[in-house]
Amino acid sequence: MHNPKSAASFLIARAKSLQLRHHNYRFLTSTSRSLLFTPFISTRFFSGHYNIEQFSDDEYDCDFENHQASSTVANVDEWKWKLSMLLRNEKDQEIVSRDKRDRRDYEQIANLAKRMGLYSELFGKVVVASKVPLPNYRPDLDDKRPQREVVIPLSLQRRVEGLVQEYLDRLQLNSEKTIDSLDNVNSKNQVKDIDMDENANSFVDESVMEKVLQKRSLRMRNMQRSWQESPEGKKMLEFRKSLPAYREKEGLLQAIARNQVIVISGETGCGKTTQLPQYILESEIESGRGAFCSIICTQPRRISAMAVSERVSAERGESLGETVGFKVRLEGMRGKNTHLLFCTSGILLRRLLSDRNLSGITHVFVDEIHERGMNEGSSSTSS
Ligand SMILES: Nc1ncnc2c1ncn2[C@@H]1O[C@H](COP(=O)(O)OP(=O)(O)OP(=O)(O)O)[C@@H](O)[C@H]1O
Numbered sequence: 001m002h003n004p005k006s007a008a009s010f011l012i013a014r015a016k017s018l019q020l021r022h023h024n025y026r027f028l029t030s031t032s033r034s035l036l037f038t039p040f041i042s043t044r045f046f047s048g049h050y051n052i053e054q055f056s057d058d059e060y061d062c063d064f065e066n067h068q069a070s071s072t073v074a075n076v077d078e079w080k081w082k083l084s085m086l087l088r089n090e091k092d093q094e095i096v097s098r099d100k101r102d103r104r105d106y107e108q109i110a111n112l113a114k115r116m117g118l119y120s121e122l123f124g125k126v127v128v129a130s131k132v133p134l135p136n137y138r139p140d141l142d143d144k145r146p147q148r149e150v151v152i153p154l155s156l157q158r159r160v161e162g163l164v165q166e167y168l169d170r171l172q173l174n175s176e177k178t179i180d181s182l183d184n185v186n187s188k189n190q191v192k193d194i195d196m197d198e199n200a201n202s203f204v205d206e207s208v209m210e211k212v213l214q215k216r217s218l219r220m221r222n223m224q225r226s227w228q229e230s231p232e233g234k235k236m237l238e239f240r241k242s243l244p245a246y247r248e249k250e251g252l253l254q255a256i257a258r259n260q261v262i263v264i265s266g267e268t269g270c271g272k273t274t275q276l277p278q279y280i281l282e283s284e285i286e287s288g289r290g291a292f293c294s295i296i297c298t299q300p301r302r303i304s305a306m307a308v309s310e311r312v313s314a315e316r317g318e319s320l321g322e323t324v325g326f327k328v329r330l331e332g333m334r335g336k337n338t339h340l341l342f343c344t345s346g347i348l349l350r351r352l353l354s355d356r357n358l359s360g361i362t363h364v365f366v367d368e369i370h371e372r373g374m375n376e377g378s379s380s381t382s383s
Pocket residue numbers: 243266267268269270271272273274275307311
């Protein structure tokens with residue numbers, strides 16, 4: 001009844017079962033040995049050393065005896081080499097493999113990694129060996145989970161950065177104040193030196209404020225540069241450079257630096273309103289004084305104050321109310337970090353009534369002065 005073919009196939013199957021039994025036998029016998037190895041493995045594992053020279057081939061060979069029937073010695077050998085390279089390589093932190101046979105051999109790879117002081121994990125179909133402990137789940141290796149790239153607008157990113165930094169600055173300011181007040185409480189001559197303490201306090205406050213402003217200025221510079229270097233920023237800069245005002249930029253900045261009052265005239269649409277105040281703001285930020293400057297630019301109408309501030313914010317890659325804001329009667333958008341404010345001339349006039357010196361303001365632009373409304377006339381004579 002036996003044909004030679006089926007006999008041959010039977011023989012092969014038999015040989016396989018023999019082989020299996022052989023492995024099982026060796027596996028069973030080596031179980032007790034693996035117990036003996038346990039302390040050795042632990043010390044290697046927890047010692048944190050990645051000294052591959054400490055592992056002789058014998059040790060690996062010995063471990064290979066524990067493999068299941070499906071293991072491929074060549075594959076594990078390859079992993080031995082890969083893990084050694086990982087240990088040698090200072091830059092790489094992990095090896096990621098999606099190879100099917102690696103999954104099949106995972107237990108051996110994990111064993112090998114552990115003995116070499118490495119960590120390993122099987123994430124679905126992916127084998128990872130790493131120098132650092134691995135989490136239970138890795139979203140980046142989850143093939144079932146759709147990978148979506150979330151692009152945060154640069155303006156939003158900057159706003160978040162700005163808010164976080166402002167919060168940190170305030171924390172620092174508060175902690176320094178607390179230390180200062182504690183020092184005062186501990187002082188033995190508290191009553192006697194009360195006036196001196198007050199002076200010291202205001203001095204400390206000023207110097208702390210100075211530090212905060214310096215920090216903020218650096219941050220403003222970094223943000224400005226990152227916008228100017230971004231593709232959108234470069235595109236915007238190209239447009240701005242095409243305006244006639246750009247050719248006069250350096251001359252204008254010099255004239256402003258040398259004179260207290262200057263009159264600028266230019267054709268319609270050359271960039272007087274949107275560019276000139278911005279040149280000053282940019283140059284102050286670039287020279288690290290951004291947080292110390294405060295520019296006001298008046299507009300004859302509410303609508304133009306709002307529209308221009310929005311345009312200038314967009315040219316700077318920001319949301320309205322960040323570095324650039326506006327203020328008109330009953331409405332406004334400006335924040336603590338607003339350093340260029342577009343407002344109606346009426347708003348400036350009202351401010352002049354209560355503060356003739358415009359304290360804190362570094363530059364005033366009175367735009368559309370040729371319209372010479374009542375407000376423009378009054379504010380230009382006052383400032
Ligand atoms: N909201 C906007 N959107 C797109 N481009 C704008 C916007 N506002 C201004 N521009 C562009 O910027 C250029 C400069 O405008 P800006 O208002 O600064 O000129 P101006 O010299 O003040 O003009 P005017 O004398 O009429 O006030 C304009 O030519 C226009 O091309």
